[in-house]
Each structure stands twice: as structure tokens, then as C-alpha cells.
Amino acid sequence: MIPTSHYLFLSLGLFTIGVIGVVTRRNVIVILMSIELMLNAVNINLVAFSRLVGSVEGHVFAIFIITDAAAEAAVGLGIIIAFFRNRETLLGDEMDLLKW
Amino acid sequence: MNEFASQHPILVVALPKIVVLLLVLLTSLAYLTWFERKVVAHIQSRWGPYRVGPHGLLQPLADGVKFLFKEDVTPAGADKFVYFLAPFLSLSLAITSIAVIPFGPKEFTVFGQPTPLAITNLNIGLLVLFAITSMGVYGVALAGWSSNSKYPLLGGLRSSAQMISYELALTMSVVGVILMAGTFNLSEIVMSQQGFHWGFLPRWNLIGGPMPQLLGFLLFFTAAVAETNRAPFDLAEAESELVAGFHTEYASFKFAMFFMAEYSSMITVSCLATILFFGGWLSPFPQTAAFAWAHYIPAAAFALAGLALIFYGIRYLTMFGRVVLPVLGVVLGALALLFIRPGVTEFVQGPFWFLLKVVFFLFVYVWVRGTLPRLRYDQLMGFGWKLLLPLSILNVVITSLAIVLTQR
Amino acid sequence: MLDQIVFYFFAVLAVISAVMVVTRRNVVQSAIFLITALLATAGIFLQLHAEFLFIVQVILYAGGIMVLFVFVIMLVSLDVSLNQVQFNRQWWLGLLLALVLGAQLTIAVAVGRAGLPLGEPAPAKMLEPSTQLVGRVLFSEYVLPFEIASILLLVAMIGAVVMAKKKI
Numbered sequence: 001m002i003p004t005s006h007y008l009f010l011s012l013g014l015f016t017i018g019v020i021g022v023v024t025r026r027n028v029i030v031i032l033m034s035i036e037l038m039l040n041a042v043n044i045n046l047v048a049f050s051r052l053v054g055s056v057e058g059h060v061f062a063i064f065i066i067t068d069a070a071a072e073a074a075v076g077l078g079i080i081i082a083f084f085r086n087r088e089t090l091l092g093d094e095m096d097l098l099k100w
Numbered sequence: 101m102n103e104f105a106s107q108h109p110i111l112v113v114a115l116p117k118i119v120v121l122l123l124v125l126l127t128s129l130a131y132l133t134w135f136e137r138k139v140v141a142h143i144q145s146r147w148g149p150y151r152v153g154p155h156g157l158l159q160p161l162a163d164g165v166k167f168l169f170k171e172d173v174t175p176a177g178a179d180k181f182v183y184f185l186a187p188f189l190s191l192s193l194a195i196t197s198i199a200v201i202p203f204g205p206k207e208f209t210v211f212g213q214p215t216p217l218a219i220t221n222l223n224i225g226l227l228v229l230f231a232i233t234s235m236g237v238y239g240v241a242l243a244g245w246s247s248n249s250k251y252p253l254l255g256g257l258r259s260s261a262q263m264i265s266y267e268l269a270l271t272m273s274v275v276g277v278i279l280m281a282g283t284f285n286l287s288e289i290v291m292s293q294q295g296f297h298w299g300f301l302p303r304w305n306l307i308g309g310p311m312p313q314l315l316g317f318l319l320f321f322t323a324a325v326a327e328t329n330r331a332p333f334d335l336a337e338a339e340s341e342l343v344a345g346f347h348t349e350y351a352s353f354k355f356a357m358f359f360m361a362e363y364s365s366m367i368t369v370s371c372l373a374t375i376l377f378f379g380g381w382l383s384p385f386p387q388t389a390a391f392a393w394a395h396y397i398p399a400a401a402f403a404l405a406g407l408a409l410i411f412y413g414i415r416y417l418t419m420f421g422r423v424v425l426p427v428l429g430v431v432l433g434a435l436a437l438l439f440i441r442p443g444v445t446e447f448v449q450g451p452f453w454f455l456l457k458v459v460f461f462l463f464v465y466v467w468v469r470g471t472l473p474r475l476r477y478d479q480l481m482g483f484g485w486k487l488l489l490p491l492s493i494l495n496v497v498i499t500s501l502a503i504v505l506t507q508r
Numbered sequence: 509m510l511d512q513i514v515f516y517f518f519a520v521l522a523v524i525s526a527v528m529v530v531t532r533r534n535v536v537q538s539a540i541f542l543i544t545a546l547l548a549t550a551g552i553f554l555q556l557h558a559e560f561l562f563i564v565q566v567i568l569y570a571g572g573i574m575v576l577f578v579f580v581i582m583l584v585s586l587d588v589s590l591n592q593v594q595f596n597r598q599w600w601l602g603l604l605l606a607l608v609l610g611a612q613l614t615i616a617v618a619v620g621r622a623g624l625p626l627g628e629p630a631p632a633k634m635l636e637p638s639t640q641l642v643g644r645v646l647f648s649e650y651v652l653p654f655e656i657a658s659i660l661l662l663v664a665m666i667g668a669v670v671m672a673k674k675k676i
Contacts (some may be wrong), residue, residue: 002515005621010519010552012617014526014545016610021530023602024595029535029581033542036573037526040549043565051556052624056641059561060650063642066568067657071664073573077580078671084584085674093596182536224639227563234571238543241578245536253582260579264572284639 007048014041026091028083032076039069113215118199121219125198125364130160132363136466143470154413154421164356172352175247182246187350187357190239194364197232200225201371202287204381204450216287217451225286226278229372230271233327237263239361240329240346247349255345258335258477265484266326266333272492273319276499277376280309290380300386304379311502317377319492321464324369326484328362331469335477370461371454378457381450398452399439406432514555522548533594535581539574546570560639 014037021034043062050058084090134149134156141148149156174183204217222228237260244256278284281292295303305313326333337345347358374380385394406429413425439448475483525548528541550565596602646654 002512003621004624005617006515006519007552007556008617008621009614010522012610012613013523014549016606016613017523017526017530019606019609020603023606024599025530026592026594026596027535029577029584030530030538033529033538033577036542036569037529037545040546040569043561044549044552047553047556047558047561050558056638056645057649059558059638059642060646062558062561063564063646064653064657066564067661070568070573071660073576074664074668075671077576078668081580081583082671090584091592179534179536182540185540224559224563227560227567227639231563231566231571234567234575237571237575238578241575241582242536242540245578245582257579257582260575260582264575264579267571 004048004052007044011041011044011048014038014044026093028080028090028092028095029077031092032073032080036069036073039065114219117215118219121198122195125195125367126360128367129360129363130164132366132462133163133359134160135462136469139463139466140470143467154416154418154425157424167353167356170352172354173349175249175349177248178349179246179248182242184354186239186243186246187354187361189242190236190361191357191364193232193236193239194361194368197229197368198364198371200228200286201368201375202290202380203454204447205287205290208447218287221287222285224284226274226284226289226376229368230267233270233365234267236361236365239358243350243358244346247346249349251343252346252348255337255342255348258342259329259346262329262333262335262480262484263327265481266323266488269319269484269488269492270323270327272489272496273316273323274376275492275496276311276313276316277305279496279499279503280305280311280313286375286380290375290382293379293382296386302379302382302384304377304382306377310506311499313377313495313499315491316495316499317373319488319495320376321373321461323484323488323492324373325465325468326480328365328369330362330366330465332472332474333480334474335480340474366462366465367458370458370465373461374454374457381454383449383453395445395449396440398448399436399445401452402432402439403436406430406436511555515552518548518551518555521545522552533590536578539577539581542577543570543574546574558638560642 018034018036018038018041021037022031025031025034043065046058046062046065048058050056080090083095087094089095137159138148138156149159152158152162174180199219200222202216202218202221207216240263241256241260244252244254244259247253277289281289283289283292293302293304293308295308297303297308301307303309306317307314329335329337335345337347342348347355350358383394385391385397409429409432410426411429413429414422416422416425438444522545525541525544529538529545532538532541546565546569550562550570553562553565
């Protein structure tokens with residue numbers, strides 16, 4: 001029997017690692033992947049609570065989150081390709097076109 | 101022994117089953133290469149492998165030995181970890197997918213433990229198969245990337261784009277079958293196809309149910325050929341433009357692993373086509389008294405094949421062949437005699453029809469390869485996105501409409 | 509017992525590969541470790557009897573979204589970015605703040621877990637055919653969010669095509 005809090009600890013660990021990736025890395029693709037990690041951590045939480053409560057609504061929300069992740073990845077990677085074509089760089093701190 | 105079996109069902113039942121299936125699968129993979137070379141050769145008016153053993157029957161063995169003893173070169177600048185990971189990933193995923201395929205209806209008993217004719221019978225078997233297929237892209241894509249060479253990279257890029265595109269059509273094309281069966285369990289999908297039109301035409305999903313899935317089957321098979329990277333969709337390894345595509349830099353056994361993975365996924369796709377559209381292990385003949393003779397078809401087929409082998413073998417070119425071919429014929433004849441025995445006849449029916457259908461699809465695979473020219477890359481993408489995907493969505497809409505209308 | 513082994517194995521695997529994702533220099537290796545982390549999460553879903561979500565996770569996340577990532581990584585050249593500094597100038601501040609966030613979350617869970625009904629999850633029977641249940645809930649109570657999600661996907665698809673096209 002695994003207490004629900006262990007799932008929560010796992011989930012918050014993954015979430016924190018994801019946040020660290022987003023705020024410290026320069027490579028935009030790694031930043032996007034860290035965001036995926038954070039979304040994934042949330043899914044663990046939802047499913048664990050869903051098991052605790054005994055309904056499948058958590059699963060439904062997790063499916064919505066995965067849908068969202070797919071949309072986000074598609075648009076994000078599209079932006080990265082467009083940007084790479086114009087500026088030949090993948091570094092987040094060099095993406096400063098709007099910072100005049 | 102029975103007590104031990106009931107305490108450790110995994111050790112006594114599941115493990116031997118896995119070992120046996122693995123042995124059979126690997127042998128049939130080896131002989132599938134022989135089969136393909138022979139069929140393609142005859143399509144092109146050649147003889148194919150002929151020298152190693154009678155009719156080249158020992159060719160797979162020779163190939164295996166050759167693969168094992170070749171020098172294994174790792175290209176300079178390759179990402180070692182990923183370079184080694186890719187073939188392992190390809191082969192293990194391709195072989196794992198066989199685990200959910202049911203080969204027959206009968207549960208047989210081993211030391212008092214009933215067990216189905218499959219490694220496992222999952223409630224979400226079909227979805228598991230698709231999950232494994234979707235992971236299969238990585239083997240190819242990572243192999244292409246990690247070789248640190250331009251042709252493999254192009255091959256990897258092409259195949260990852262191609263496999264994502266055709267996966268959509270592949271998944272959508274079976275939705276019709278799932279809707280009619282109402283389950284993801286492969287055994288239950290087969291059981292839902294029982295029965296006959298007018299007493300003789302089997303109600304397999306291809307021609308039965310509320311909405312015959314003929315269109316669904318054509319879409320499925322086309323998408324599956326593309327998904328397994330076979331001709332005419334083998335753009336990932338098009339030898340006329342990319343040398344050998346993603347496995348250009350692979351040699352020795354790592355190359356053999358890619359090869360085996362390709363053939364293994366061919367077998368999986370053929371099994372899946374059989375289960376989803378052609379009634380799996382169901383016999384095409386009704387179970388009535390008028391068709392009682394149909395029970396002896398497996399035995400008759402084996403006996404005929406055995407007789408033909410003996411008749412032909414004793415006049416073979418070489419001495420070796422004059423011994424081996426008749427012996428094979430005698431073995432087939434002995435199997436035929438075994439199949440006539442009362443208990444065995446029933447048991448053999450399911451696997452016999454199942455394997456017969458699977459072999460037919462494998463033949464179609466090779467036939468297609470021997471007949472059709474390779475597509476251009478833009479044609480391939482256009483075909484997938486503009487024709488297959490809309491048609492498969494249309495198929496889903498029509499099928500669900502038909503189900504709603506007939507259920508009233 | 510088996511349950512615990514499975515859970516802790518996948519949990520440790522997920523955390524280790526997550527750490528690898530944010531620390532690897534090579535983006536492809538990051539992607540591979542992210543795939544491992546996602547598959548480990550899928551294993552945890554299976555351990556929680558969420559079969560359908562397990563499949564969705566493997567097909568969509570590991571087999572769909574991550575292929576897109578790998579594809580884009582192979583499209584954009586890598587050799588330059590291997591020799592660059594991997595962490596930005598404010599990395600110490602970011603790390604500090606992220607760790608503070610993690611500590612806060614840990615404290616919150618540690619304090620709040622007394623309130624969780626310990627060790628008495630819903631009877632497993634109720635969640636057994638989770639595929640059918642998820643389908644029923646998804647298409648009855650959550651039809652509107654489902655439709656909105658499909659529109660979101662359509663918008664994202666058009667957006668991605670517009671972004672990645674050379675000339676519109």
C-alpha cells in the first residue's frame with residue numbers, strides 16, 4: 001500500500017526539476033522539454049487523487065492536459081523552427097527581437 | 101508438480117510459453133527472409149537462393165553466421181550510447197508486440213493450469229500494439245541521428261515524418277472494427293466475427309457486420325506497409341538515393357537486428373490484419389454437419405505437402421537434397437497423422453487457419469514489394485495526408501452511422 | 509509488495525531521468541531521457557490502474573509529441589550549440605528560487621498529508637474497466653471541454669503550419 005503523499009512527493013519533485021530546467025537552461029528546446037516535464041508531474045497528481053477519490057475524472061483531466069501539451073509542443077516547435085531559420089540560434093537569451 | 105504449478109504459474113506456464121514463442125518467432129524470421137528472396141526472385145524470373153542446401157533452405161543459417169562474424173565498425177564521431185541503443189530498441193519493441201497476439205481459441209492445460217494460446221490476453225491489447233508501434237519510430241530516428249553521417253540522417257528524418265503521418269491513418273482505419281466489436285481485446289474482436297451470411301459466407305469484418313470494412317482493410321494495410329517501412333513506402337532506406345538510409349553505418353549483428361525488427365513487425369501487422377478483418381483463427385467453413393470434412397483440411401494439407409516433398413525430393417539435383425527433402429516430407433506426413441487424432445484435430449483448427457491467413461498476408465507484402473515502384477517523397481506525404489487520412493475518417497463516420505441505424 | 513517495488517522503481521527512474529533532462533549538454537540525449545521519464549510516469553499510471561491513460565501517455569506523449577521534438581532537433585543543427593554555455597547568467601538566482609518553490613511544496617504536502625485519508629483508496633473494482641469508464645465520462649459530462657480541446661488542437665495545427673512555412 002503506497003500512501004497518496006508519496007505520489008505527491010514524486011510529482012512535486014518532477015515539477016521542481018522542470019522549473020529548474022526552465023529558469024536555468026539557455027537552449028529553447030530543453031526549456032520546452034522541461035515544460036513537458038512539469039505538465040507530466042501534474043498528471044501524476046491528478047491520477048493519484050483520482051484513485052484516492054475513486055472516480056475517473058482525474059484521468060479525463062489528465063487527457064486534456066496531454067492534449068494541451070501536444071498543442072503547445074506543436075506551436076512551440078513551429079516557433080523554434082521559424083526563429084532558427086531567421087537567426088540561426090537556439091539560445092533563449094538571444095531571442096531579444098522585441099527588446100529594442 | 102501440479103501443486104508447484106498452482107503456486108508459481110509464471111514459472112511453469114508463462115515462462116516456457118515465452119521461450120517457445122521466441123524460438124518459433126526467431127526461426128520464422130530467418131525463414132521469412134528466405135521466403136521473401138524466393139518469391140521476389142520468382143516474380144523477376146530468377147531462381148533466388150539455390151546453393152546453400154536444397155533450394156537454399158540453409159541460406160538463413162549462412163546469413164546468420166555471416167552477420168555474426170563480420171567486423172563491427174562504429175563510425176567516428178557517433179554518439180556511442182544512442183548508436184548502440186537504436187538497434188536494441190527496434191528489435192525488442194518489434195518482438196514484444198507479438199506477446200498480445202492470440203493464436204487460437206482453445207485454452208490448453210499445463211500441469212492443471214489453464215492458459216490461452218497467447219502470452220497474455222489484455223483488455224487493451226489493440227491499444228498496446230499501437231503504443232508499441234508508435235515507440236518503434238525511435239529506433240529508426242535515433243539510428244539515423246547517432247550515425248553522424250548525412251545519408252542516415254536524411255533516412256531518419258524521412259522515416260520519422262513518414263511514420264508519424266501514417267500512424268494517424270493506421271489508427272483511424274481500425275476504429276470501424278473497434279466500434280463494431282465494442283472492445284479492445286483482440287480475442288473478443290475475433291469472437292465478434294462469428295457467424296455466416298446465408299449459411300456459407302463468413303461474417304468476418306471484411307464483409308460482415310453492420311458496415312463491411314473493405315475500405316477500412318485497404319486503408320489499414322496500406323498504412324501498415326508504410327508504417328513498417330516496406331516497399332513501395334521504403335523511403336527511409338531507399339537504396340537508389342540514400343545508399344541504405346538509416347542503417348547505412350550499421351554492420352554485423354546490429355544491422356541484423358534492424359533487419360529482424362523489420363520482418364518481425366511485418367509478422368505483427370499480418371497477424372493484426374488477420375485478427376481485425378479476416379476473422380483471426382475462425383475457419384472459413386461453417387461448423388455444420390455438411391461441412392464436417394473441413395475439420396480434416398489441416399491434416400490433408402500437411403499430408404499433400406509431405407507427399408509432394410517426398411515425390412519431388414527423391415529426384416533432386418544433389419545427394420544432400422535427396423536426403424533432406426524426403427525427410428522433411430516424412431515429418432510433414434507424421435504431423436498430418438497426428439492431426440487426425442480426435443483431440444488434436446480440434447486443437448489444431450484455430451492455429452492452422454490463423455497461420456494460413458498470416459502467411460497469405462506475408463505473401464502479399466512480398467508481392468507488393470516485387471510489383472510496385474517506390475513512391476517519390478512528396479507523393480508519399482501527399483498520399484498519406486490527403487487521401488488515406490480523409491478516407492479513414494470517412495470510414496469512421498459511415499461505420500458509426502451504420503451502427504446507429506442498425507441498432508434502432 | 510510488488511505494488512511498492514513497481515512504484516518506487518518507476519519513481520526513482522522518473523526522477524533520475526528528469527534530472528538528466530535538465531543537465532545533459534546534448535539535446536538528443538535530453539530528449540531520450542525525457543522519453544524515459546515519460547515512460548516511467550506511464551508505468552506509475554499503470555500501477556494506479558489507469559490503463560487507458562497509460563496507453564494515451566505512451567502513444568501520444570512518448571510516441572507522438574516526443575517524436576516531434578526529436579524531429580525538430582534533427583532539423584536544426586546541433587554542432588554549434590554543443591560548445592556554448594548551457595546555463596544562463598541568472599542561473600543561480602533561478603535555481604535558488606526554484607529550490608525555494610520546491611521546499612514550499614514539500615512543506616505543504618508534508619503538513620497537509622495528515623489530512624489525506626491514509627492508505628484507503630477507493631476499491632479497485634470500481635476502477636477496473638477504466639477504458640470504458642473514461643470514455644463514458646469523457647463523452648457525457650465533459651463533452652464541451654472535449655470539443656474545445658479539439659478546436660485547440662485545430663488552432664495549434666494551423667498555427668504550427670503558419671509558423672514553420674517559409675512563405676505564406
